[in-house]
């Protein structure tokens with residue numbers, strides 16, 4: 001078993017999900033020849049980073065990411081920091097010859113993303129971006145059904161990502177837990193945070209997006225800023241909806257908001273083709289709903305397929321418990337680590353790569369520009 005020494009930068013919610021993936025992967029994917037070793041975790045607050053290292057069993061800590069990247073005993077750098085530091089860290093890590101796993105979205109904007117792609121491709125280092133929902137077994141199976149040609153010509157792609165956690169106008173912006181509300185740290189609001197997931201899945205399942213027309217809204221215009229201590233204008237998009245044309249001729253309809261009271265993280269998509277339709281819902285993530293027009297007429301209807309078989313026909317599930325038993329959100333990160341290690345061992349390109357994530361970034365950029373200008377924008 002070869003070690004794969006991990007250096008994690010940032011230890012918030014995503015630091016925990018990724019670390020869990022590194023810890024679990026060899027237990028459930030015994031065929032892998034590399035074992036992630038939790039070498040170092042990096043964060044500016046020395047006390048808190050030490051606490052995290054103790055709890056999750058990292059061997060050491062750093063308080064400056066440059067020191068982590070300079071270490072010879074780190075093979076792979078995992079970037080879990082706010083979006084405005086992804087580019088600088090990733091470019092430095094690529095120059096140092098490290099493999100890179102970067103949180104989504106790739107960057108603040110396509111210009112930064114292009115520099116990151118250039119840096120990793122020049123360095124020839126293994127890379128991926130954590131668009132984890134691709135690796136929900138039901139979503140991976142949707143991809144397989146589409147690639148088998150079961151849908152025929154696709155007419156419609158519809159996706160939503162709905163939350164409600166920012167409705168309270170007393171919620172401040174900026175700082176450790178709330179940087180997602182601060183455009184300087186996040187780049188955008190729901191477009192980069194939530195729609196980016198929907199766009200990544202959509203491009204993967206249905207191909208490239210050609211052009212978009214969008215609207216955004218910021219419902220709470222001012223919030224206290226944790227860093228300045230003053231009320232500051234809010235410049236993120238609280239909600240965004242857009243229409244698009246895909247290259248394959250189908251029409252797309254996307255909506256995301258943090259103001260859908262009652263919805264915490266409702267990611268859904270539906271694809272309608274000439275022969276069949278597919279529907280998926282994160283809150284019932286094991287089920288893939290499938291309608292096949294070729295079914296016998298009197299029995300034709302939506303099937304609700306519980307993806308949990310172990311005969312190898314349903315992706316990833318033979319790695320877990322016994323048929324019929326569920327896995328969850330955290331397993332998508334275990335799968336992504338497993339596939340990343342597999343890609344190192346086979347030399348196959350890991351997806352989504354930085355280049356894939358740049359395409360998503362370009363769609364996000366076109367969406368924001370379309371909303372600002374009230375016009376259609378080419379991607």
Ligand code: SOE
Nearest residue numbers: 013104163180193194197265
């Ligand atoms: C925001 O609330 C968030 O945590 C996103 O940042 C994640 O990417 C998404 O998967 C869940 O919601």
